[in-house]
Amino acid sequence: ENIDPISRDVKSIYHDGRGLSRREVTEALCAILLKSCQESGSTHVLNSLVEPQAALIAGLHLTGNTNLGAYVVENFCIQLERMLNEIEPQSKHALISDKGPHNVALFIATLYEFRVVHAGLIYDIIHRLLKRLSTLDVEILLLLLKQCGWRLREDDPANLKHIVRAAQNRARELEESKALSPRFQ
Secondary structure, eight states: OOOOHHHHHHHHHHHOTTOOOHHHHHHHHHHHHHHHHHTSSSSSOOOHHHHHHHHHHHHHHHOHHHHHHHHHHHHHHHHHHHHHHHHGOOOSOOOOOOHHHHHHHHHHHHHHHTTSSHHHHHHHHHHHHHHOOOOHHHHHHHHHHHHHHHHHHHHOOOHHHHHHHHHHHHHHHHHHHHHHGGGGO
């Protein structure tokens, strides 16, 4: 119920200018959304916060501001990659208390549900997570599949089946490497 008036206000800022260029409005909106996902969710995954924000971006994107959707997706993907690389070296198997990467991934998945993002991007993220399959990667992988697995199955069931097989094979490889590692120590 709040999205419609907020959407109208943001659209009016885009159209009226109010001393800002469209690019500046897009950058500011993206920065605010990214910051809310990173800082507000330092200890919790924020489903209830992410969904309305993604709906706002989807609404603006689908009503003609396609640059906004593209800019937000690009920046969220870059930030997700950055966060995964920063957190990962610190702890391979410990539970990750910082839920910022989870919220960024959830935002991207929610944009997919709202048809701003194509299934190919979600599959690319999943493939990237499967390469390392650390604790953080598994947590985000499960979050993505819970959030938009039904839509992935609807859009491209063959690729989803491939993902399940790849995950099983990768898990098997990791188990085998764990079984072998004590023998060589």
